[in-house]
Amino acid sequence: MRSALLFASAIVALAAATTAAMADEKCQLVPIAEWTLRPSQRLPVVDGAINGRKVGILLDTGSYTSFVRRSAAMNIQLRLAPLRGSGIYGVTGSADVDGAYIDELRIGDLVRKDWLAPIAGERQLDGDLALVLGYDFFQQLDIELDFAHNSVRLFDARNCHGAWLAYWSKDALDVQLEGGRRLQVPVAINGKSFVAELDTGATATVLTLEAAIALGLTPQTPGVSPGNCIGGKDGLDSWIAQIDSFAIGGEIIRNPKVLFADLWRRMVYDHTSSHLQQRIQGLGDLVLGTDFLRAHRVYIAHSQSKLYFSYGGGPVFPVRPGKACAELKD
Helix, strand or coil, X not given: CHHHHXXXXXXXXXXXXXXXXXXXXXXXXXXXXXXXXXXXXXXXXXXXXXXXXXXXXXXXXXXXXCEEEHHHHHHCCCEEEEEEEEEEEECCEEEEEEXXXXXXXXXXXXXXXXXXXXXXXXXXXXXXXEEEECHHHHXXXXXXXXXXXXXXXXXXXXXXXXXXXXXXXXXXXXXXXXXXXXCEEEXXXXXXXXXXXXXXXXXXXXXXXXXXXXXXXXXXXXXXXXXXXXXXXXXXXXXEEECCEEEXXXXXXXXCEEEEECCCCCCCCCCCXXXXXXXXXXXXCEEECHHHHHCEEEEEECCCCEEEEEECXXXXXXXXXXXXXXXXXX
């Protein structure tokens, strides 16, 4: 979206103005920003400000569109305007979008002024979370996700086409990005090929029901047990199954337990939304959530269409049973 593009361009321009002249052929990782994550949050949340009011900002690569929460727009008393032909889509369904005028958005030294930002229907988010910063912003830059140190770093990679960008480790692994409008990588489960979407807005890795069925798994399969409700009381039920192997790049995880759910059940076709079918067709076979990210250090090199990662320790998929959606409604 144009607003996010302008935000990213402003950051790159700031870095260019403060960076010394570089040799044309030498790879340079120009630091754009480093954001500190709130340590108490399960999802990556940073401090920011909208029109001078302090707010929390969720970094969500699984949301293609950046948007303001409707309740936050009301609380901050942002001026509203309709946004025609826009929509937000996710596992809890779709939502129509209005717009809100933001005079100034600030995240650290990063400033975006005069933004007509989309606002969307409610999602269960804690506390003062006001803005979801989506993949329309992050795809403009290289991003390092260093959750072990509560940090997210943004870079402008210059002349780095063939360089090794996992600067913290020569033993890190890499895998090609699938390309397109979403952050996706190839993976293998039990030796079968699937497409995973790296989603910083999801606390857990979840397979789609279609992917589970391709692996011979259903809620009725012996050994499969109930999981937790995904997305709150109006969310989706999940199930827990053990698989033989999960492979990404050169890393293989043996015999993990994983969640699966009918993730896209509410992503129905609507004849009034001509672009909705294209969005649905671009969705992955599984969501790779922050459980994977907390066990790995990750560098998303959009400059090379590549993802670098290294294992940092701890369980990769710490699946635990939880409450079904019906129990949360009681």
